[in-house]
Amino acid sequence: MSVLQSLKSVDFYRKLKKDLQQELTEASLPGATLSVVATVVMLGLFIAEFNNYMTVTSESKVVLDHFESLSDDTLQVNFNVTFPHLKCDYASVDATNFMGTHDAGLSARVSKVRLDKDGAQLGKHEERTKPLQHALEEKHDGPETSIALTADSFEAHHHKHDVMVVNFYAPWCHWCKKLEPVWEKTAATLNQKYPGDERLKLAKVDCTAHASESLCIKNRVDAFPTILVFRKDDTGTSLHESYHGERSVPAITAWAENFLAQAKNQVPKTRVVDSDKDGVADSHHGVGCMVSGLLHVQRAPGMLVMQAVSDGHEFNWETMDVSHTVNHLSFGPFLSERAWTVLPPHIAAAVGSLDDQKFASDQHIPTTHEHYVKVVRHEVTPSTGKRDPVVAHGYVSHSNNIQKVGEVPTVRLNYDILPIIVQYSAKSQAFYHFITNLCAIIGGVFTVAGIAASLVDKGMASLQKKQELGKLG
Incomplete structure (x- = not known):
């Protein structure tokens, strides 16, 4: 018990006994007013400090x-x-x-x-692993066997043959000149192997000719030569695969024969063909x-x-x-x-x-x-x-x-x-900083309000004393 009694001696917050509180303290209207004002000020400063605590400041x-x-x-x-x-x-x-x-x-x-055409993905494009191969000094001495088409004659032939392979070219193109004898010889080879067979035909379109210019624009032919595949059952939204394989008579012939097999329903129709089985598609679609x-x-x-x-x-x-x-x-x-x-x-x-x-x-x-x-x-x-x-x-x-x-x-x-x-x-703001500021707000406002209340009480007492002495009007 002596320890507890000794501990009480260091109490910073001594309070009056209950029976003495009424005798030693007195409430006043100015004090109550200052208390309300102090409470409002404390609340306002608390809200402002809390917002500051929750706000993240930046520095750059x-x-x-x-x-x-x-x-x-x-x-x-x-x-x-x-x-x-x-x-x-x-x-x-x-x-x-x-x-x-x-x-x-x-x-x-x-x-x-x-x-x-609608931007939908068709598949990953595989790059060629070797340069594009061209036939060396190919010659064709016979008559032209491929069909020369214009914009006016194109549709008639399109719906006449099951498959039509068209070479879009320009006479000034170096690569087109190298392909020309190969193309004609390939057409002649297919005619000899399949005489009278109208299911597959090779054709060509001169994109520099006025009669064919609109056809090339319609099919967005920007590169020469461009070899596209057209089928009888194509619709207006059909995609036409293009050939990018070796430019030789055997290679193009073997590739074109895939479409004859498709026409006979021996293999399913596909717009990606790898005729030489080297792992790289010889033709594929996509614009x-x-x-x-x-x-x-x-x-x-x-x-x-x-x-x-x-x-x-x-x-x-x-x-x-x-x-x-x-x-x-x-x-x-x-x-x-x-x-x-x-x-x-x-x-x-x-x-x-x-x-x-x-x-x-x-x-x-x-x-x-x-x-x-x-x-x-x-x-x-x-x-x-x-x-x-x-x-x-x-x-x-x-x-x-x-x-x-x-x-x-x-x-x-x-x-x-x-x-x-x-x-x-x-x-x-750190939490301890927020608590420190909060304590400063409460203690500071309470202290300032107490000082103000004391000054008001002294002023009121002084006025009352002067009034009692008859010094006021």
């Missing part, structure tokens, strides 16, 4: 970027672009830097997916292409170039359409789900500024699309927890079209990686 600064190792000298570029009118056989991606060095990508992974990939480039101004390229075709640049949709474009490693939750909205939006934007070309004038991109590295430190900063590369972009006769239609993505880092940190 710009520092110079520097490389700690040689591996930091490269940056990953991620892209996914859809070309509705450019075939995967011709779609090419090239990288160059400001010094003019091509193939500046240290490593590259590019894939292509063939698309139909568009989705190009996606990943490049590692040096942290220096550079450019990605996307255009039509072929080692066996000449292109009609006046009708070439490189309209495209940038499905995705970003820089740096792909961000995790946790990283996206940490990034502030304005930085998250800058990571893919060009995403889902469409760019259309004029159908009658060669159009080149230029995209200019300024890339900035961001380091975002989360407001809670001791975690490593999230690294994201945002960018701003500007796009422009160049329409010029004789210009090769191209999509150029010019990027400039700025040598700076924007360090962004988010801070929230």
Whole structure:
């Protein structure tokens, strides 16, 4: 008991005995008014302090970027672009830097997916593993055996034969000239092997002739030669597979014989044919292409170039359409789900500024699309927890079209990686700081209100005393 009695001696909060409270304390109207005012002030300051505690403040600064190792000298570029009118056989991606060095990508992974007229995916495009083979000095001394078609005569022959294989060409085309004797000899070979058989015919269309120009435009023939397959039961929305195999009489003959087998219902109809069984389709369908990939480039101004390229075709640049949709474009490693939750909205939006934007070309004038991109590295430190900063590369972009006769239609993505880092940190008030401020508010307001009440009481007492002495009017 003596210990408890000793402990009571250090009580900071001694209080009056209950029987003495009424005698030693007295309530007053001014005191009650100040108490109400003090309570309201305390409540208001508490709300303001609580809002401040719940608010996350941000701080940003710009520092110079520097490389700690040689591996930091490269940056990953991620892209996914859809070309509705450019075939995967011709779609090419090239990288160059400001010094003019091509193939500046240290490593590259590019894939292509063939698309139909509506943009639906038809399947992955397999690149040729060897150069396109051409028959050497093939000659055909006999009469022309393939059918020469125009826009007016095309439909009649289309519905006359089960399958019609058409060579769209231009007389000025070097590759068309090399294919001409091969094509005629192939037509003669098929006629000899299958005399009187009208189910399969080889035909040709001169796209430079006025009578055939509309037919080539309708089928979007931009490359010469283009070999397309037309079937009797085609509808207006049918896809026509194109031939991309070896240009020799045996190869084209073997490929065409697949359609005779299809006409006899010996094999199911397919628009992807690998006649030489080398694992690469000799013909496939698709009018568009989705190009996606990943490049590692040096942290220096550079450019990605996307255009039509072929080692066996000449292109009609006046009708070439490189309209495209940038499905995705970003820089740096792909961000995790946790990283996206940490990034502030304005930085998250800058990571893919060009995403889902469409760019259309004029159908009658060669159009080149230029995209200019300024890339900035961001380091975002989360407001809670001791975690490593999230690294994201945002960018701003500007796009422009160049329409010029004789210009090769191209999509150029010019990027400039700025040598700076924007360090962004988010801070929230610590809980102990909130409690400290809360105690200061309660104690401070209570103390100030007590001082004010004391001054009011003294003033009232002084006035009352003067009144009693008769010093007031």
